[in-house]
Amino acid sequence: MRAAPDVRRLGRVPYADALALQRQLVEERRDGRIGDVLLLVEHPHVLTLGVRGDGGRSHILASAGVLDARGVEVHETGRGGDITYHGPGQVVGYPIIDLKPDRCDVHRYVRDLEEVLIRVAADYGLRGERVAGLTGVWIGGEKVAAIGVRIARWITSHGFALNVTTDLDYFNLIVPCGIADRGVTSLSKLLGREVDRREVEDRLIQRFNEVFS
Numbered sequence: 001m002r003a004a005p006d007v008r009r010l011g012r013v014p015y016a017d018a019l020a021l022q023r024q025l026v027e028e029r030r031d032g033r034i035g036d037v038l039l040l041v042e043h044p045h046v047l048t049l050g051v052r053g054d055g056g057r058s059h060i061l062a063s064a065g066v067l068d069a070r071g072v073e074v075h076e077t078g079r080g081g082d083i084t085y086h087g088p089g090q091v092v093g094y095p096i097i098d099l100k101p102d103r104c105d106v107h108r109y110v111r112d113l114e115e116v117l118i119r120v121a122a123d124y125g126l127r128g129e130r131v132a133g134l135t136g137v138w139i140g141g142e143k144v145a146a147i148g149v150r151i152a153r154w155i156t157s158h159g160f161a162l163n164v165t166t167d168l169d170y171f172n173l174i175v176p177c178g179i180a181d182r183g184v185t186s187l188s189k190l191l192g193r194e195v196d197r198r199e200v201e202d203r204l205i206q207r208f209n210e211v212f213s
Contacts, residue, residue, distance in 0.1 A: 004209045005036035005097065009201060015046040015075050015086065018094065022157045025096040030155050038208060039094040040201050043086040045072040047174060048079075050148055056083025059175035072173065079158035081135065081148035082178035089166035089186070091200055092159070097212070099154040106151055110135055112211050113160050117145045119207040120162070120200065126190055134179065142185040143176065164188060164200050 010018075018041055028034045047067070049056050059082060060067075060074070067074065086092055099109060114130055117137040121128035121144065128137040128144065137145040145162040163186035171184045187195045 002213045003035060004213050005038040005095065006034070007038045007040065007205050010039060010041045012088070013041045013043065015043050015048065015073065018043065018092075019075070019077065022094055022096065026152065026155050026157050029096050029098055030153065036098065037096040038205070039096070040204065041092050041094070042088060042090060042197075043092060045070065045085075045087040045170060047072060047074045047083055047085055048077045048148075049075065049083055050077060050079055050081040052080065052082055056174070056178060059083045059178050060173065061175065062173040067173065070170075070173075072170070077148070077150075077158065079148040079150045081146075083174050084146045084148065084161065084176060085170050085174060086161055087166060087170055089164055089188075089197075090161050091164055091197060091204060092161045093204060093208075094159045095156050095208075095212075097156045099151070099156065104154055106149075109151065109156065110147060110149060113147050113149070114145075116204065116207045116211050117160060117162060119210070120203045121187075123203050123207075124187060124191060124195070126187070131182075138182070139185060139190060142183040143179075144185050144187065144190070146176070162187070162200065162204070164195050164197055 118128035135147045147160045150157045165188045166186045
């Protein structure tokens, strides 16, 4: 049985700072200086690009001027997947985990992250689902959580973004994850009420430990 990760709730962190922290923690984990870590953060408005093709630049619908006026940065990431949006009202999770020796399976890792998020949705009475050929978690055909990971020598980084009270209008600036025919949603939209971020983080930690420990 694996030890539970060291959970660090960092609040709102600029994307570039979170990226630098992940890289540092990956090196420390690889060298055995730390155990597994789960970072939980929220980002200011940012579009993040994956490594597939042009990273999703062609899926940015807004002009540079519109992005600048709305305070939206654009960052390359080094993770898999296409473009996505991060911003206030999301819980973003970055697991820094050594998958060796017993979990060296990329597809299993992504499915496990989906399972964590499906269980969190169930805590709120919502039925989260997988969609064949796509990553993330969907409710009623709309994406509530995105997943984009990087695994280098079996150390993970990047991770998932769960829409809690996210202003979904910002997703109109892009084709989210390059998928044009499906929408996005949030826990608060689905439930028709405000949802407490700290409570969601508590549930994420509990479900993460269930799936990964």
